[in-house]
Amino acid sequence: MILAGDRGLSDPVASVAGVEGKAFAKLQGTTLIERVISVLHECRSVNKIYSVGPSQKYLTNRTSLHSFIEQHNVCLLEPASGPSASAMRGVMQSDYYPTLIVTCDLALLSVNVLDQYCETMVDISADFVASAIDYQKVHEIIPELKKTQYQFGSKVVCFANIFAVLAPEGLKAIDYWKEVEKSRKKPIQLIRKIDWISLLQYKLGRLSLDQVALKLSEKVGARLKIQCMPNAELAIDVDSAQDYQVIQKFLAG
Numbered sequence: 001m002i003l004a005g006d007r008g009l010s011d012p013v014a015s016v017a018g019v020e021g022k023a024f025a026k027l028q029g030t031t032l033i034e035r036v037i038s039v040l041h042e043c044r045s046v047n048k049i050y051s052v053g054p055s056q057k058y059l060t061n062r063t064s065l066h067s068f069i070e071q072h073n074v075c076l077l078e079p080a081s082g083p084s085a086s087a088m089r090g091v092m093q094s095d096y097y098p099t100l101i102v103t104c105d106l107a108l109l110s111v112n113v114l115d116q117y118c119e120t121m122v123d124i125s126a127d128f129v130a131s132a133i134d135y136q137k138v139h140e141i142i143p144e145l146k147k148t149q150y151q152f153g154s155k156v157v158c159f160a161n162i163f164a165v166l167a168p169e170g171l172k173a174i175d176y177w178k179e180v181e182k183s184r185k186k187p188i189q190l191i192r193k194i195d196w197i198s199l200l201q202y203k204l205g206r207l208s209l210d211q212v213a214l215k216l217s218e219k220v221g222a223r224l225k226i227q228c229m230p231n232a233e234l235a236i237d238v239d240s241a242q243d244y245q246v247i248q249k250f251l252a253g
Contacts, residue, residue, distance in 0.1 A: 001090040002108040004033050004039070004053035004104035006120075015136065016168035016241040020058045023104045023246060024065075028251055032238065034068055035106045040102075041072050042111045045118035047059075052093050053079035065097075066237070084177035091165055091174065098122075106248045108141075108233035121164040128170035132157040133211060137232035143244045145236065148185045152209050158180030159184075160234040169222040176220045178203035195220065 006021025007015070010129075017025035024035040033054065040046050052076050069076055079095055080086040083103075091099050091200045098121060102109070121129060133147050133159050135156045147158040165171070183189040191207070192199045194215050201207035209226045217224045 001087065001094065001099055001101045002033070002036055002049065002051040002053075002074075002104050003079075003083050003086050003090075003101065003165055004036075004051050005083065005086050006054050006058060012241040012242050015237050015246055021054050022238070023048070023054045024062070025238065027107055027238075027248060032107070034065065036071050036102060036104050036106060036109060037069070037074060038075045039109050039111055043114045043118070045115050046100065048094070048096070049074045049175070050077060050090050051075070052077045053089040053104075055079060056140065058135065060093065062068040082178070082181060083123055083179050084174055084200065088162075088171065088174045091171060095167060097170075098164055098166045099224070101163040101165065103237060104163060105235070105238040106234070107197050107238055107251075108236045113233050116231065117162065117234065118164075120227065121166065122231070124164075124225055124227065125223070126170075127165070127167040127222040128173035129164040129166065129225045129227050130233060131227050131229045133160055133232055134234040137230075138235050141232050141238065142246060142250050146240070147235065147244060148187065150187050152207055152212070153205055155209070157209070157228070158235050160229065161237050162234050172220045172222040173216075173224055 004023040006023060011022045013022040013025050015080050018023055022150055024031050024213060037049060042048050047055050060087045077090055087101055100118060135147060135158050138147055138158060149158055170233050181192060191202045198207055198215055211228045238247055
């Protein structure tokens with residue numbers, strides 16, 4: 001399930017790239033949406049691709065991209081009001097478990113990394129899985145890339161735009177996502193939405209990722225897991241105009 005909704009030129013990446021939506025921004029001559037579709041199409045763990053967005057109205061004059069989507073047998077859905085709503089629309093439409101959710105802006109996604117991720121998910125006992133990446137590993141690949149950092153004890157992580165919905169109960173996690181997605185770049189606000197005790201523990205450096213997953217599981221009524229993944233590429237996404245320029249420079253080099 002690809003999340004490829006668009007905010008038009010109000011999106012900073014779309015604006016700097018001079019296109020109608022982020023999904024159409026190009027890296028090394030290929031649009032972001034095409035890059036991700038190509039990886040998913042070659043991934044042995046994926047048997048059907050859905051994309052929530054881009055909007056049909058933006059594809060009208062993009063015949064080559066429209067043909068590319070059809071050739072790769074992608075089921076295209078109209079985006080909803082935001083990422084979480086689009087994810088909910090897509091998973092409910094496919095009604096298939098497990099479902100992998102990725103955003104269209106994962107610039108360094110590769111077939112091997114994605115297959116490794118899917119193989120890891122098979123052995124996890126949960127309804128919904130989010131992924132955390134060691135921030136230092138991301139920094140080592142592209143030092144200039146800006147990422148929102150969370151510190152859990154001695155561990156500094158950033159979260160990846162890749163999720164696994166392993167069972168229907170996982171939809172409850174997506175529903176909760178709607179409540180918190182506006183705080184995703186504000187660690188203190190995000191932790192506070194769990195409860196005040198968690199916020200206090202976080203500030204004191206005593207909150208772990210496992211504790212967060214447990215408290216969120218209790219809050220949403222589903223089994224949530226935050227899995228630490230070794231592949232820093234999963235956390236490298238084009239989230240801002242600066243990201244776009246920095247990643248372009250990295251790929252060119």
